[in-house]
Each structure stands twice: as structure tokens, then as C-alpha cells.
Amino acid sequence: MVPVHCEPVTADTYEAVMALDVLPGQRDYVAPNVRSLADAWACPAAEPLALREGAELVGFALLKPAADVPGTVSLCRYMIDHRFQGRRLGHAGLTAVLDRARAAGYTRVRLSVVPGNHVAFRLYRTAGFGETGELEDGEIVLARDLTPDDAAMS
Ligand SMILES: CC(C)(COP(=O)(O)OP(=O)(O)OC[C@H]1O[C@@H](n2cnc3c(N)ncnc32)[C@H](O)[C@@H]1OP(=O)(O)O)[C@@H](O)C(=O)NCCC(=O)NCCS
Structure with missing residues (x-):
């Protein structure tokens, strides 16, 4: 796995x-980072x-504690800049973000995906996320548990 680090x-x-930034065709999938900040x-x-591969800034993630669900954190935004996509940095960055959430004591992660965002679905399913059956603002909600054992595998 390509080492990607995440830092505040x-x-x-x-x-x-x-x-x-993402590709023009991906702009419906994630808010601009200025909005997320x-x-x-x-x-x-x-x-x-911020997600880094070595000294290079390659992506961004936003974690937010889920309202009224203790132990659960939402991955509200996740993106890899268009210049760095398709190099498995999405996988590596997600591992780094999940490790950070686990280290912070969270036991479950939720996120939502715009229907038709096949690359994101593929990424999250490979990382162990499954559909909860819920829809949020028209987006499909996925979630996975975080267990201490996962850390050894990621
Ligand atoms: C989703 C995103 C983070 C993935 O990042 P990435 O670095 O390009 O992804 P990776 O290289 O790690 O590949 C992830 C999977 O998608 C596949 N993939 C990547 N780019 C692809 C493309 N253009 N077409 C088809 N499949 C693609 C990879 O083959 C890989 O599949 P695998 O696990 O079966 O091998 C990135 O495309 C992105 O920022 N998209 C726009 C914003 C977005 O949709 N964010 C998610 C919001 S929920």
C-alpha cells in the first residue's frame, strides 16, 4: 500500500x-474544499x-462526530486531487483516515455516496463499508465498524 498520511x-x-480539485465530471460528488473548510x-x-504522500499534498478528508450517535464519526468529505487519482492513493488515504478515527476512539464510521459514483462505491466496499439501507439527501449511506484488529490489517 502506498503510504499516505493524514494530518490536521x-x-x-x-x-x-x-x-x-476533482475532475469537472466529479463536482457533483463532493463539495469544494473551501466549502468543507x-x-x-x-x-x-x-x-x-490534509492527505499527504511524502511532501506532496494529494487529498482532503473531513471527519465529524455523528450527532446523537456516540462512538460514530461521519466521513463527510473525501477527495483525491485529479492529478493524483488512479494511483491507489484513495485506498491508502482512506486507510490513514480510518486509522485516525480508530485511534481517536471511534467504533463506527458513516458516509454517503451520490448514486452513480462508481469509483467511490468501489473504494468504500473494498474498505469494508456496506449499505445501511438509508438515504440522506438522496445519497446512499454506507457504514462500517472499526475494531482494534482492523488496524493490524490496514
Ligand atoms: C473516489 C476517489 C477518492 C478515489 O481516489 P483514487 O485515488 O482515484 O482511487 P484509487 O486509485 O485508490 O482506486 C480506487 C478504486 O477505484 C478504481 N478506479 C480509480 N479510478 C477509476 C476510474 N477513473 N475509473 C474506474 N475505476 C477507477 C480503482 O481501480 C480502484 O478499484 P480497486 O480497488 O478494485 O482496484 C477519487 O476518485 C475522487 O476524489 N473522486 C471525486 C470525489 C469523490 O467522489 N469523493 C467521494 C465522495 S463520497
């Missing part, structure tokens, strides 16, 4: 994070994360 977005990195500003419990 800081005053030093937020402008570079805002500059990360604004959402994080409005929700102090949220954790905006």
Missing part, C-alpha cells in the same frame, strides 16, 4: 488544501484533514 489542516496548509469552521468538533 493548519494555517500553513489551508490555502493548498483549497487549491486541490467553512463547514469545519462552523463545527468545532469537525476535523479537516
Whole structure:
């Protein structure tokens, strides 16, 4: 697995994070990072994360504790910049984000995917996510548990 690290977005990195972008055809799948950083500003419990491959900033994730569901965190946003897609960095970044959520004590992760976003579905299913049967704002909700044993496998 390609090593990708995740770290909190800081005053030093937020402008570079805002500059990360997806392909034009993917813009319905994830909010622009500037919007996600604004959402994080409005929700102090949220954790905006920069994804790095070595020194290179390659993507972004936003974790937010799920309201009223103790132990569950939502992966509200997840993206790999278009220049770095298709190199398995999506897999590696997701592993890093799940490891971080597990280390923070969360036991379950939820997220939602726009129907038709086949690449994201493939990525999340491979990472052990399954459909919960719920729809949120027209998006399909997926979830998976986080157990200490997973860490050894990821
Ligand atoms: C979804 C996303 C994060 C995946 O990142 P990535 O680095 O390109 O993905 P990876 O290279 O790790 O590949 C993940 C899987 O998708 C497949 N894949 C990647 N790009 C693909 C493409 N253009 N067409 C078809 N399959 C593709 C890979 O083969 C891999 O499948 P596998 O596990 O069966 O081998 C990235 O495409 C992205 O940022 N998309 C736009 C935003 C988005 O949709 N975010 C998710 C919101 S829920």
C-alpha cells in the first residue's frame, strides 16, 4: 500500500488544501474544499484533514462526530486531487483516515455516496463499508465498524 498520511489542516496548509480539485465530471460528488473548510469552521468538533504522500499534498478528508450517535464519526468529505487519482492513493488515504478515527476512539464510521459514483462505491466496499439501507439527501449511506484488529490489517 502506498503510504499516505493524514494530518490536521493548519494555517500553513489551508490555502493548498483549497487549491486541490476533482475532475469537472466529479463536482457533483463532493463539495469544494473551501466549502468543507467553512463547514469545519462552523463545527468545532469537525476535523479537516490534509492527505499527504511524502511532501506532496494529494487529498482532503473531513471527519465529524455523528450527532446523537456516540462512538460514530461521519466521513463527510473525501477527495483525491485529479492529478493524483488512479494511483491507489484513495485506498491508502482512506486507510490513514480510518486509522485516525480508530485511534481517536471511534467504533463506527458513516458516509454517503451520490448514486452513480462508481469509483467511490468501489473504494468504500473494498474498505469494508456496506449499505445501511438509508438515504440522506438522496445519497446512499454506507457504514462500517472499526475494531482494534482492523488496524493490524490496514
Ligand atoms: C473516489 C476517489 C477518492 C478515489 O481516489 P483514487 O485515488 O482515484 O482511487 P484509487 O486509485 O485508490 O482506486 C480506487 C478504486 O477505484 C478504481 N478506479 C480509480 N479510478 C477509476 C476510474 N477513473 N475509473 C474506474 N475505476 C477507477 C480503482 O481501480 C480502484 O478499484 P480497486 O480497488 O478494485 O482496484 C477519487 O476518485 C475522487 O476524489 N473522486 C471525486 C470525489 C469523490 O467522489 N469523493 C467521494 C465522495 S463520497
